[in-house]
Amino acid sequence: MRDPLSEVISLLRPQTPSSKLAAASGPFRVRREDVTEVFYAFVLVGRVCLQLDGKALLEMGAGDFVLVPAARGFTISSVDPPPASGTTSRPVVGEDGVFRIGPVDGPVDVQQLVGHCSFGSADSELLVSLLPDMVVVRGEQRLGALAGLLRDEARADRPARDVIVQHLLEVLLIEAFRASGQPGGSPGLLQGLADARIGPSLRAMHRAPEQAWTVAQLAREAGLSRSAFYTRFNRIFGVPPMGYLLSWRMTLAKHLLAGGGQGVAEVGARAGYGSVSAFSSAFQREVGCSPMRYARTVAAE
Incomplete structure (x- = not known):
């Protein structure tokens, strides 16, 4: 990976x-x-x-x-x-x-x-x-x-x-x-990866985006309390941990849908959703259209 x-x-x-x-x-x-x-x-x-x-x-x-x-x-x-x-x-x-x-x-x-x-x-x-x-x-x-x-x-x-x-x-x-990529640099991915605490949780999310992560689990990866982890992550990225994870999952889902060859259920599972309906609802809410419509639109371009 x-x-x-x-x-x-x-x-x-x-x-x-x-x-x-x-x-x-x-x-x-x-x-x-x-x-x-x-x-x-x-x-x-x-x-x-x-x-x-x-x-x-x-x-x-x-x-x-x-x-x-x-x-x-x-x-x-x-x-x-x-x-x-x-x-x-x-x-x-x-x-x-x-x-x-x-x-x-x-x-x-x-x-x-x-x-x-x-x-x-x-x-x-x-x-x-x-x-x-x-x-x-x-x-x-x-x-x-x-x-x-x-x-x-x-x-x-x-x-x-x-x-x-x-x-x-x-x-x-x-x-x-x-x-x-040095600690204390601009907020974002590089600072997160360089941070001794946030880095392990960030790599865990990217390594297994399909896992049903919770803030408590990610905090354990970071070796911090939930509140300390939440505050530190939000300071570096400007968004909460679960907001970052949702955005990353949607980015991966769109990439997989655009590539073709995979059904909505498979893409949803790889993005961390246990059912097609849950994935479709989340995708519709975040992207503004259904996964099927997104895939058809990209294919037609």
């Missing part, structure tokens, strides 16, 4: 990446507001400032990697020299495919590998909410190597390209989240 992080990344179904090499000369400031996809960047040379909307200014140097799972606007600017107030730079693609910022004949002060991808899951909003809103990894060269492989593969016209790209994206995301 894969661990919860691998499950979430796999269910997100990362796809359709675009990546580019960007080289900058002199002072610059690039502003992007039309962001609708996952954003990541790896600094190869120099230093930059990244300002995500609603977040503190982040300075990055060579070897640093940043990943933003949820789309939001951002500004990237030079550190030395800093841009003058009101400076706006427009990247221009060169004949070599490299995007240049600033004077095209000037010495390269900053070089970055920048990429975007999307999530194919219908539950991407729920799954992304389990992850940190920003991941920063410093000095981890293997992330740069993965990003480079992804860039090369996405641009190639080779057999099984789409399959390889998806797997490379999954590995890149897992490596980034794994490298940043």
